[in-house]
Amino acid sequence: MTLDRPLLSAGWSSSNKRPEDAFLTTFMETLRRDGRRLCNALVSELDALGPARRSWNPSSQPVVARLDACLAKGPQETAYLRGAIAAMKPYLSWQRAPGNPAVNNGKTDFHYRHAFCTLVGEDARVPTTRLRVGLLLIDAHCFYPLHAHAADEIYLPLSGTATMQIGPTPPKVRDPGKCLLIPGNTPHAIWTGDHMVLLAWAWLGDIRGPFLYHS
Numbered sequence: 001m002t003l004d005r006p007l008l009s010a011g012w013s014s015s016n017k018r019p020e021d022a023f024l025t026t027f028m029e030t031l032r033r034d035g036r037r038l039c040n041a042l043v044s045e046l047d048a049l050g051p052a053r054r055s056w057n058p059s060s061q062p063v064v065a066r067l068d069a070c071l072a073k074g075p076q077e078t079a080y081l082r083g084a085i086a087a088m089k090p091y092l093s094w095q096r097a098p099g100n101p102a103v104n105n106g107k108t109d110f111h112y113r114h115a116f117c118t119l120v121g122e123d124a125r126v127p128t129t130r131l132r133v134g135l136l137l138i139d140a141h142c143f144y145p146l147h148a149h150a151a152d153e154i155y156l157p158l159s160g161t162a163t164m165q166i167g168p169t170p171p172k173v174r175d176p177g178k179c180l181l182i183p184g185n186t187p188h189a190i191w192t193g194d195h196m197v198l199l200a201w202a203w204l205g206d207i208r209g210p211f212l213y214h215s
């Protein structure tokens with residue numbers, strides 16, 4: 001079902017003073033409802049975060065110009081999360097990761113047509129050395145090539161339908177609103193279709209371990 005009411009409706013937005021708290025609280029509710037082991041582990045980590053906050057350090061990237069379209073569209077299950085992101089929008093620090101260094105020295109189509117930000121992490125708004133949580137925005141008709149990293153990862157697609165390969169099984173279409181679990185060192189890839197895709201992501205476990213593209 002597509003969202004048909006204002007993103008910033010009453011509820012969390014009136015009771016949470018910091019917009020990242022609204023996002024994290026709602027993310028934790030989604031993880032609790034999922035109930036799988038990795039989701040519960042992330043809830044425990046998020047529960048243990050302290051009250052310290054760094055200053056926001058806003059920065060943008062070309063694809064972020066179309067973030068509003070992603071925030072306006074998605075299933076009801078992700079409406080509060082999209083609203084919380086709308087409230088954080090002026091403050092987010094969007095970056096781009098290098099593409100596969102084996103292809104055109106990392107200057108790949110993916111490199112130019114995605115953006116990510118980190119809300120929880122070593123240098124992020126919510127400081128911790130134990131995990132990373134953020135957002136990933138990938139343009140329409142784009143390919144995030146097969147890669148793997150030592151950290152366990154959880155993706156929560158919020159808007160747009162992506163096709164994702166996780167491990168050796170064939171790629172599958174993934175609708176927004178359901179957590180996708182990627183154990184550490186499992187190769188995974190994302191293809192987008194006619195629409196941009198917005199995902200929440202979290203890394204936990206060996207977050208400083210290697211990240212490798214699979215060519």
Ligand SMILES: [Fe+2]
Pocket residue numbers: 149153188
């Ligand atoms: Fe990943």
